[in-house]
Amino acid sequence: MRNERKNGVRQAIVDTASRLFYKQGYVNTGINQIIAESGVVKSTLYTAFRTKEDILMEYLVQSGAATDAALKLAAEKGKDDKGKVLAVFDYLIDLVQEKEFYGCNFLNLISEIPTDAERVIKQIQKQKNGVRKLFASLLEPMGKEELADEIYILFEGALIANKVHNKVWPVDAAKKIAAKLIS
Amino acid sequence: MRNERKNGVRQAIVDTASRLFYKQGYVNTGINQIIAESGVVKSTLYTAFRTKEDILMEYLVQSGAATDAALKLAAEKGKDDKGKVLAVFDYLIDLVQEKEFYGCNFLNLISEIPTDAERVIKQIQKQKNGVRKLFASLLEPMGKEELADEIYILFEGALIANKVHNKVWPVDAAKKIAAKLIS
Amino acid sequence: MRNERKNGVRQAIVDTASRLFYKQGYVNTGINQIIAESGVVKSTLYTAFRTKEDILMEYLVQSGAATDAALKLAAEKGKDDKGKVLAVFDYLIDLVQEKEFYGCNFLNLISEIPTDAERVIKQIQKQKNGVRKLFASLLEPMGKEELADEIYILFEGALIANKVHNKVWPVDAAKKIAAKLIS
Amino acid sequence: MRNERKNGVRQAIVDTASRLFYKQGYVNTGINQIIAESGVVKSTLYTAFRTKEDILMEYLVQSGAATDAALKLAAEKGKDDKGKVLAVFDYLIDLVQEKEFYGCNFLNLISEIPTDAERVIKQIQKQKNGVRKLFASLLEPMGKEELADEIYILFEGALIANKVHNKVWPVDAAKKIAAKLIS
DNA sequence: CATGAATGAGACTTCATTCAT
DNA sequence: GATGAATGAAGTCTCATTCAT
Known part of the structure; x- marks a missing residue:
């Protein structure tokens, strides 16, 4: 109680x-x-x-878990190995068009937090490493694990460029590159 | 004087x-x-x-011009058409290892400015569109102008992932992808 | 406590x-x-x-209540119906000669408040309407309720002219007129 | 030149x-x-x-002269002695209904100027004494010079009450009283 | 333990005026 | 004599946090 x-x-x-x-x-x-x-x-x-930063940390943890789950779920919708990777980008395409989408939680924070907020940076890195691992796990069955970080770069590029231009094309472009890479 | x-x-x-x-x-x-x-x-x-935001605008304009010039100069160092594109990424590789590098000026701002600062967003978009045009102009001689936005996504992905992880590998990865795309 | x-x-x-x-x-x-x-x-x-204007509002309310009470009390000192009305002016005659008298709180404010401070104006109007009602209630027993606003004008005229000239005669003059009107 | x-x-x-x-x-x-x-x-x-206050002084002098002239002119429109006095109030009735009327210049200032601005107060008093003299000169032919200050109180009461309530009735009421006084 | 009240430091901006050319 | 540049003081208001009950 x-x-x-x-x-x-x-x-x-x-x-x-x-x-x-x-x-x-x-x-x-x-x-x-x-x-x-x-x-x-x-x-x-x-x-x-104890501090405002503590609230931020909790926010990072909770939204991080939700993001992880959403990405995993999105990937599972892919029909084959290649499709699973591209499904993540399809998810992004939908996501960035949602009404209340204001960019990636974590990238939004990375530039604005005080210089000394190390644990926040650590948490964001941890979160993003999860994405890298997700891509690695999706690429492994294809024997293309070494592409994980390249796909990850596309993922981030899509998100940040969408934030800048407020358009869908960056995600489309990223998906297109991903398709070429793993074809 | x-x-x-x-x-x-x-x-x-x-x-x-x-x-x-x-x-x-x-x-x-x-x-x-x-x-x-x-x-x-x-x-x-x-x-x-008149306002703090006015100072920000001047900062954007001045650092924007400097960035434009630096990128153009970097590209010119490439030996051939393909090399010019990759030279931009080589420039980034050096840049992100500089002591006082804290990420891309413009991406750093995009998430932290107040929601109503439209002219700031506009200026950043203008700046970034300059980069897109630069890539387009570099790709044109190769007849691969349509790759401009894809290369641009790599550019942004490299910068923001470097900011997150504070490592060089994202730029390396981006360059590698670029090389594949225009090979 | x-x-x-x-x-x-x-x-x-x-x-x-x-x-x-x-x-x-x-x-x-x-x-x-x-x-x-x-x-x-x-x-x-x-x-x-929350704001400086909020303090002003509280000041208006509190000094308004005190003013209402003082005027009512002053009126009660009048011996008959006519005397009650004139007693209000007698009160003013004393008041304006007090050491720390700097004019009517409310009239002092009416010209200096920012143009958009509507609630302040409303409060002052409310306060002044209280005075009009007081005069109406004092005149009613005499069957001269219709003179309320005229007496009120004298009240205001006395106060503002006293403020301008820093002399007692405006109040005397106003009282003299009031006496004539209700004779 | x-x-x-x-x-x-x-x-x-x-x-x-x-x-x-x-x-x-x-x-x-x-x-x-x-x-x-x-x-x-x-x-x-x-x-x-030399100072902002100097501008204010010039404003007072110039608008004072204009006001004097306007009042004199208004009075002259009255058909007989009594009518001349009432014509001043008729002028006010029109004046307060003008679009850009924000109250009496001089009364507006009296509460807002710094406590030590003696010359400003003096100038306003001088201006207002001019109005008293005007009424005296208008009443003299009727042999009612001693009513000047009472009429003047009505004049001020009308203006300030109009400022407070933003309505015409205070001027109407003042005129009605004036009519009674000089009947 | 929950909370209303209090806090020092600092936020951005404007004031009327003066100085150096 | 006109003026662009500079100024110290003050303006209203918010920050994240802590204390006494």
């Missing part, structure tokens, strides 16, 4: 913060906005999380 | 701001730090620039 | 601000002066009030 | 400042806005006027 309440507060904070961090950015989102929109009192927030 | 004196303050502000914006990010750099490190008093800064 | 402690800061701010707003004007009084003279630090002030 | 240019600048400043002081108030109007809207360079403004 107690724990449920406690976790309820924690999760309410994370949910609100996640939405705001993602939409507005971490630095542009203030604690005051988080408490205003989550309905949690400020001092309660600070008993649930 | 005259101009140096006349624009001394303006340029001193831009120089300092550029360094700080690049190293720490735009939001993490306050006007107070800019005046402290440039030696310009606050009110003088605000006669030179 | 509790309440005193609880609202101590809020009221300290309002008290100091009221004094300064009244003596120097709203625009001529800065937040910095309010915090300096109230002993409340800036951030605390801004947890108690 | 020189003088014309010099006076041209002076007058351009006064014209712009007058408009802004009247519409927004003195404190709410900054030097920067004056130079922006008058097209006069800041340093030139400060050779034409």
Whole structure:
């Protein structure tokens, strides 16, 4: 019971913060906005999380897990080995056209966090290494494991170029390259 | 001479701001730090620039021109048509290993600027479209102009993945892909 | 007791601000002066009030209530119906001769507030409508309710002319007219 | 020639400042806005006027003269002695309904000027004494000179109550009282 | 343990004025 | 004498965090 309440507060904070961090950015989102929109009192927030950065970490972990799952699921939709890799890009094509898509959570953060926030960088790297591993695992059956990082570069390039231009073509282009690489 | 004196303050502000914006990010750099490190008093800064965002715009324009020139110069070092394209990636390989390299100016900004800063986004898009055009012009002699955006995705992927992992391999991987594409 | 402690800061701010707003004007009084003279630090002030205008509103409400009470009390000192109306002007005659009298709170504000401060204007109108109603209620027993607004004009004329000339005669003149009107 | 240019600048400043002081108030109007809207360079403004308050003084003198003339002219439209007095109120009735009417220039200033601006207060008093004298001169032929200040109170009451409520009725009420007083 | 109140530091911007040419 | 550049002081408001109950 107690724990449920406690976790309820924690999760309410994370949910609100996640939405705001993602939409507005971490630095542009203030604690005051988080408490205003989550309905949690400020001092309660600070008993649930020691610092704003702690909330960020929780956001990274949770959205990281969701992202992992989504990518894995997307890959599984591919009909054959090659198709599984390309299915990830198909997923991106849909994703970037969603109404509330504002780019990749993790890439969005990488430039905006304070220089000394090492654990945040570490977490983002960990997340992205998961993607690299995913591609490696998808390429392995084809015996093309060594292409993993190249496909990964396409993945990142698609996402960041989409963020810059706010168009779908970067993802299309990335998919096209991927298809050539693993043909 | 005259101009140096006349624009001394303006340029001193831009120089300092550029360094700080690049190293720490735009939001993490306050006007107070800019005046402290440039030696310009606050009110003088605000006669030179109407807002902090105006300083950012000048930074974008100036560093954009420098970047354009550097990329063009880098490309010219390539021995043949294909070599010119790859020379851009060679340039990146050197660049990302420089001591004071903190990623691409423009990509660094794209996620941290306030949602309503449309002119900033426009300027970044303009800058990046310049890169796309550069690749198009390099590919044209080979009759492979249609690969321009694909190469561009590699360019961005290399930069952002380097930012994330702080390693050279993403640029190497991007170059490798580029080589395959235009082989 | 509790309440005193609880609202101590809020009221300290309002008290100091009221004094300064009244003596120097709203625009001529800065937040910095309010915090300096109230002993409340800036951030605390801004947890108690969202904006400077919010402090102004509280000042209007509080001084408005006090003014209402004072006028009602003054009127009650009149011996008969006619006397009650004139007693209000007698009150003004005393008031304007007080050492710390700087004119009518509300009239002082009406010209200096920013053009977009609609709620401030509304509050002042509400306050002044209270005075009109007071005169109406005092005149009703005499069956001269229709004179309320005329008496009110005298009230305002007395106050503003006193402010301009810093002399008592405007109030005397207004009282004299009032006497004629209701004779 | 020189003088014309010099006076041209002076007058351009006064014209712009007058408009802004009247519409927004003195404190709410900054030097920067004056130079922006008058097209006069800041340093030139400060050779034409030593301080912002000097501009205000010139504004008071010029608009004061215009007001004097307008009131005199209005009075002359009255058909008989009594009519001349009431004609002043008829003028006000029209005036307050004009699109760009924001209250009486002089009353608007009286509460907003810094406490130490004695010469400004003096000038406003002088202006208002002119109105009192006008009423005295209009009442003299009727042998009712002693009513001058009472009529004057009505004049001020009408103006300030109109400013507060933004309605015509205060002027109507004032006129009605005036009619009774001099009947 | 939950919380209302408080905080020091700093955010960006504008003020009226003066100085050096 | 006109002016572009510079200025110190002050403007309102927000930051992430902590303390006393």
